[in-house]
Amino acid sequence: xxxxxxxxxxxxxxxxxxxxxxxxxxxxxxxxxxxxxxxxxxxxxxxxxxxxxxxxxxxxxxxxxxxxxxxxxxxxxxxxxxxxxxxxxxxxxxxxxxxxxxxxxxxxxx
Amino acid sequence: xxxxxxxxxxxxxxxxxxxxxxxxxxxxxxxxxxxxxxxxxxxxxxxxxxxxxxxxxxxxxxxxxxxxxxxxxxxxxxxxxxxxxxxxxxxxxxxxxxxxxxxxxxxxxxxxxxxxxxxxxxxxxxxxxxxxxxxxxxxxxxxxxxxxxxxxxxxxxxxxxxxxxxxxxxxxxxxxxxxxxxxxxxxxxxxxxxxxxxxxxxxxxxxxxxxxxxxxxxxxxxxxxxxxxxxxxxxxxxxxxxxxxxxxxxxxxxxxxxxxxxxxxxxxxxxxxxxxxxxxxxxxxxxxxxxxxxxxxxxxxxxxxxxxxxxxxxxxxxxxxxxxxxxxxxxxxxxxxxxxxxxx
Numbered sequence: 145x146x147x148x149x150x151x152x153x154x155x156x157x158x159x160x161x162x163x164x165x166x167x168x169x170x171x172x173x174x175x176x177x178x179x180x181x182x183x184x185x186x187x188x189x190x191x192x193x194x195x196x197x198x199x200x201x202x203x204x205x206x207x208x209x210x211x212x213x214x215x216x217x218x219x220x221x222x223x224x225x226x227x228x229x230x231x232x233x234x235x236x237x238x239x240x241x242x243x244x245x246x247x248x249x250x251x252x253x254x
Numbered sequence: 255x256x257x258x259x260x261x262x263x264x265x266x267x268x269x270x271x272x273x274x275x276x277x278x279x280x281x282x283x284x285x286x287x288x289x290x291x292x293x294x295x296x297x298x299x300x301x302x303x304x305x306x307x308x309x310x311x312x313x314x315x316x317x318x319x320x321x322x323x324x325x326x327x328x329x330x331x332x333x334x335x336x337x338x339x340x341x342x343x344x345x346x347x348x349x350x351x352x353x354x355x356x357x358x359x360x361x362x363x364x365x366x367x368x369x370x371x372x373x374x375x376x377x378x379x380x381x382x383x384x385x386x387x388x389x390x391x392x393x394x395x396x397x398x399x400x401x402x403x404x405x406x407x408x409x410x411x412x413x414x415x416x417x418x419x420x421x422x423x424x425x426x427x428x429x430x431x432x433x434x435x436x437x438x439x440x441x442x443x444x445x446x447x448x449x450x451x452x453x454x455x456x457x458x459x460x461x462x463x464x465x466x467x468x469x470x471x472x473x474x475x476x477x478x479x480x481x482x483x484x485x486x487x488x489x490x491x492x493x494x495x496x497x498x499x500x501x502x503x504x505x506x507x508x509x510x511x512x513x514x515x516x517x518x519x520x521x522x523x524x525x526x527x528x529x530x531x532x533x534x535x536x537x538x539x540x541x542x543x544x545x546x547x548x549x550x551x552x553x554x555x556x557x558x559x560x561x562x563x564x565x566x567x568x569x570x571x572x573x574x575x576x577x578x579x580x581x582x583x584x585x586x587x588x589x590x591x592x593x594x595x596x597x598x
Contacts, residue, residue, distance in 0.1 A: 173546070174332060186465065186468070187464070187468060211461055214459060214461045215457075215461045215462045215463070215464055216464045216465070216468065217412060217465075217468060217469040217472055219412070219416075219417065227434035
């Protein structure tokens with residue numbers, strides 16, 4: 145399992161269409177549209193993707209969107225803040241469940 | 255400050271080594287890629303820009319330099335060769351003379367050449383590294399450039415010191431900002447566009463440039479807010495995998511991936527608009543080339559065409575073929591890249 149994620153495998157992503165070409169075509173077409181300039185800039189979308197990539201902990205996405213952010217003109221300070229946003233939401237999501245813990249504790253306690 | 259490849263006697267200072275590396279890159283040949291879109295041979299259109307590299311001497315040693323310029327490089331164009339350039343200007347309708355180097359201002363005949371070209375009514379571009387404006391003996395350079403209405407195209411790879419200094423040397427960002435302030439004080443970069451000040455963005459690393467309009471907005475905002483600096487336009491230029499940038503790519507283990515990235519981003523529209531189609535490049539020794547990159551690769555005009563500016567005949571360039579190599583992928587990736595920025 146040591147080499148489960150290999151960088152060069154990202155380049156094979158399109159091969160996912162081998163056994164379901166229509167689904168792959170729809171996915172990649174939609175994906176391209178999502179990242180096009182729109183109400184949000186391509187640079188903003190790349191930063192969001194970088195943050196989500198960290199929250200999802202997908203090595204392929206982290207590689208791809210680190211490069212993408214740099215190629216959209218973002219700098220390491222902006223990218224690091226984006227990762228902190230992901231970490232804050234991820235951490236906050238865990239911590240806010242403490243309310244459930246308290247609710248249950250209160251119910252069970254005298 | 256590091257030294258040039260030549261000064262360090264680096265293996266890549268031997269041109270055949272660079273050609274070997276490029277030939278082994280994991281991408282199809284540039285010629286075959288052009289063939290696939292029916293653009294082989296790539297040919298010239300009407301000549302518009304005469305780009306003159308007046309020497310390899312520079313006060314900086316940038317890590318991405320495609321010229322391998324530096325203080326130790328003594329190759330300098332003579333006034334005799336400049337005279338041949340002026341004769342070419344008289345013989346052909348070049349609209350713009352684009353002066354580059356090294357730091358072109360370090361050529362002792364730089365100002366003479368500018369005066370001669372301006373007297374002929376042609377526009378002049380000075381590819382300026384900004385720090386040269388602060389060098390002793392160049393204190394009146396800004397006034398000279400303004401007085402002759404020279405367009406300044408200035409290198410500034412990022413609007414922050416960390417990235418700029420990583421590429422161009424410690425302290426370069428601060429000096430560059432001071433240079434920009436002096437240019438602004440002389441009237442450069444004003445909205446009226448009378449004295450044009452255009453900036454050049456190069457990626458600080460092994461990746462492609464952002465969309466030109468988007469990064470121009472960021473530069474305009476950041477430079478105005480943080481440094482009270484203004485400019486007219488920003489050009490994005492892709493780093494060319496030759497000389498010191500090739501050294502960086504190899505040392506950082508990014509070479510194969512960078513070449514694949516360039517090739518994957520090949521844009522037929524950018525290929526049709528490459529600058530070599532309307533540019534003639536002259537080396538410090540008078541040799542003729544299709545662009546400054548070919549010049550550094552010692553790739554002359556194709557066989558049968560003039561080899562030296564003294565032999566220049568405008569009719570010889572008419573629809574002439576252009577010399578290409580795998581480094582040309584650098585000009586055709588994404589939105590394309592030229593000395594005037596993105597192609598589309």
